[in-house]
Amino acid sequence: MPRLVSHPDEVKIVTRRFGMGAANIDRYIELGGYEAAKKCLEQGPDWIINEMKASNLRGRGGAGFPTGLKWSFVPKQSAKPKYVLVNGDESEPGTCKDHLIFLHDPHSVIEGTIIAGLAIGAKLGFIYLRGEYRYLLEIMEKAVADAYAKGFLGKNIFGSDTEFQVITQSGAGAYEVGEESALMESLEGKRGVPRIKPPFPAVVGLYGGPTVINNAETIATVPHVIAMGGASYAAVGSERNGGTRLFGISGHVERPGVYELPMGYNLKKMIYEVAGGVRGGRKLKAVVPGGSSTPVLLPEEIENLGMDFDQVGKAGSMLGSGGVVVIDDHTCIVEFALRTISFYQHESCGWCIPCREGTDWLKKSLTRFHAGFGIEKDIDTIRYIAENMLGRTFCPLGDAAAMPTLGFVKKFRKEFEDHLNGKPCPFAKHTEVAVV
Amino acid sequence: MSNETMTIFSPKLAARFDALVQKYPARRSALVPMLLYAQDEIGYLSDAVIAEVAERIGITELDVRNVATYYSMLRFKPAGKYNVQVCTNISCMLRGAYDVFERFQDELGVGHKGVTPDGLFSLEEVECIGACCWAPAIQVNYDFHDELTPESVSGILAEYRGKAKAEGTVSHA
Numbered sequence A: 001m002p003r004l005v006s007h008p009d010e011v012k013i014v015t016r017r018f019g020m021g022a023a024n025i026d027r028y029i030e031l032g033g034y035e036a037a038k039k040c041l042e043q044g045p046d047w048i049i050n051e052m053k054a055s056n057l058r059g060r061g062g063a064g065f066p067t068g069l070k071w072s073f074v075p076k077q078s079a080k081p082k083y084v085l086v087n088g089d090e091s092e093p094g095t096c097k098d099h100l101i102f103l104h105d106p107h108s109v110i111e112g113t114i115i116a117g118l119a120i121g122a123k124l125g126f127i128y129l130r131g132e133y134r135y136l137l138e139i140m141e142k143a144v145a146d147a148y149a150k151g152f153l154g155k156n157i158f159g160s161d162t163e164f165q166v167i168t169q170s171g172a173g174a175y176e177v178g179e180e181s182a183l184m185e186s187l188e189g190k191r192g193v194p195r196i197k198p199p200f201p202a203v204v205g206l207y208g209g210p211t212v213i214n215n216a217e218t219i220a221t222v223p224h225v226i227a228m229g230g231a232s233y234a235a236v237g238s239e240r241n242g243g244t245r246l247f248g249i250s251g252h253v254e255r256p257g258v259y260e261l262p263m264g265y266n267l268k269k270m271i272y273e274v275a276g277g278v279r280g281g282r283k284l285k286a287v288v289p290g291g292s293s294t295p296v297l298l299p300e301e302i303e304n305l306g307m308d309f310d311q312v313g314k315a316g317s318m319l320g321s322g323g324v325v326v327i328d329d330h331t332c333i334v335e336f337a338l339r340t341i342s343f344y345q346h347e348s349c350g351w352c353i354p355c356r357e358g359t360d361w362l363k364k365s366l367t368r369f370h371a372g373f374g375i376e377k378d379i380d381t382i383r384y385i386a387e388n389m390l391g392r393t394f395c396p397l398g399d400a401a402a403m404p405t406l407g408f409v410k411k412f413r414k415e416f417e418d419h420l421n422g423k424p425c426p427f428a429k430h431t432e433v434a435v436v
Numbered sequence B: 001m002s003n004e005t006m007t008i009f010s011p012k013l014a015a016r017f018d019a020l021v022q023k024y025p026a027r028r029s030a031l032v033p034m035l036l037y038a039q040d041e042i043g044y045l046s047d048a049v050i051a052e053v054a055e056r057i058g059i060t061e062l063d064v065r066n067v068a069t070y071y072s073m074l075r076f077k078p079a080g081k082y083n084v085q086v087c088t089n090i091s092c093m094l095r096g097a098y099d100v101f102e103r104f105q106d107e108l109g110v111g112h113k114g115v116t117p118d119g120l121f122s123l124e125e126v127e128c129i130g131a132c133c134w135a136p137a138i139q140v141n142y143d144f145h146d147e148l149t150p151e152s153v154s155g156i157l158a159e160y161r162g163k164a165k166a167e168g169t170v171s172h173a
């Protein structure tokens, strides 16, 4: 069972009901659940979208797109049915926050889906969970069945004449399916190969109908935004970055875990105070701030860094999925870079050449390098390949592979050089794994 | 699927399938979850499973295979009764996942994608399973085990050996 953690600096909004038995629908109602959906039913779509815009809530899936704005792009009139699609594919290494939401507060996801549906005029919502999350899918299925039994889902939700249905869906193992257009393909029973954009899903999405796609945490936040009021939610966070975020701190810290902190919270404090500092009193070497695809930051870069989309962007990285991976000074960065690129090479869907070939070349070069067979020129070749992938791939997975690689090579060039000329890796025990 | 056709699905799986296809705006949306549920029951995607899923959805076998080969959880050969999946991705690696993986290799005597001779266990090195804050983590079939050390490996294997014994199924292969 995933361990729950807490810290006095946390502002518990989304995690408010964690550990309180809220997977039970009666308990969820007792704790104020489904009131927000009822209110939205009374107030109507324009009001909902205004509250969402006022909240400054930005998508928790990685890109940080403003949620209210995304919803407002869906055409009011549509010949084809509209849909809501909740993205619970959660596969970015370093990220496990949606896991806890499905486990502890499944009804918040359902309630958020209903509200999104009311906002855009959809009658059907899908909640897609990665295939590995079977026990969580079962929790979601039970929650959906309970919501139907209470009349919160169905032809006449909450006794109104409004219809809203929810279907839960299982994936079967694929990181790329987390990309929104690949997600729709998967849900339509196809290979998870992304679609060309435009048209954007808000206009042409699932089964050709306008579709809003949001991350599970974004959706679970929606009922809280409605309950608090958009402006009060916005006030919790930093400029243009409303509210809180579930930061998953992992790696070499004393107290890894998922902590809910206000947007803009200082990264250094997050590591040293909230997560208890670097494990065993060791020194900090580097931090991956927002899941494996975000470029690495050095200790001197996190001193005054507030964790919101804009500030981390300015620092040359990304807030991404909120998965903070902490690396101590006994870690081999070359091995870390190799493990990262191996993931992207494995997950590349193979549709476009720069990503399919680029990730493969990078993996091969880094493998050779890590095993001590690298030459000086390889460092530049790695850089050259990664730079040429950037912006030239069909979907952002190519960038997600190239950006961290570039970060490692640029910021830790010396460590790459230390691996030259058959010198054994100063840290790693697992060089033999890497010989290909 | 017509009643005369042989089915290899259990009545429960067939019923689940029938309920599932009804729900979607398009029948084929049931394809990915259905392949996984069929694999859970039968062990892997045999030719017969592919054929039956194709017929039930109303698409070609080639189309089913084309989709199935995309997804990493779907397999075309039997695995062990208990498939041990060790995450070695970054958060787990930093906390000793390779030591855990090595211990599993030693205890089971098989490597990546290997199956033990009695068919009880298979071993796989996998990508992130969404348990990074409780690393290192593994899944045995769908069960998560987290915050592991090499020392916890034998206990986990013993637990599943015990389960198999209690069920009276020692071999699955």
Ligand SMILES: Cc1cc2nc3c(=O)[nH]c(=O)nc-3n(C[C@H](O)[C@H](O)[C@H](O)COP(=O)(O)O)c2cc1C
Pocket: A058, A059, A060, A061, A062, A063, A064, A065, A087, A088, A089, A090, A091, A092, A175, A176, A177, A178, A179, A180, A181, A213, A214, A215, A216, A218, A219, A395, A396, A397, A400
């Ligand atoms: C390769 C790739 C993988 C992604 N994986 C996920 C994922 O697992 N979960 C998720 O919510 N978003 C993921 N995204 C982002 C989605 O495409 C999409 O932007 C997001 O679900 C939108 O929701 P939001 O606006 O609430 O953030 C991924 C994107 C890419 C390019």
Ligand code: SF4
Pocket: A176, A194, A347, A348, A349, A350, A351, A352, A353, A355, A356, A393, A394, A395, A396, A397, A398, A399
């Ligand atoms: S960038 Fe990679 S994952 Fe995206 S379409 Fe190209 S090959 Fe597929």
Ligand code: FES
Pocket: A093, A094, A095, B087, B088, B089, B090, B091, B092, B093, B127, B128, B129, B130, B131, B132, B135, B137
């Ligand atoms: S890195 Fe192992 S569970 Fe995420």
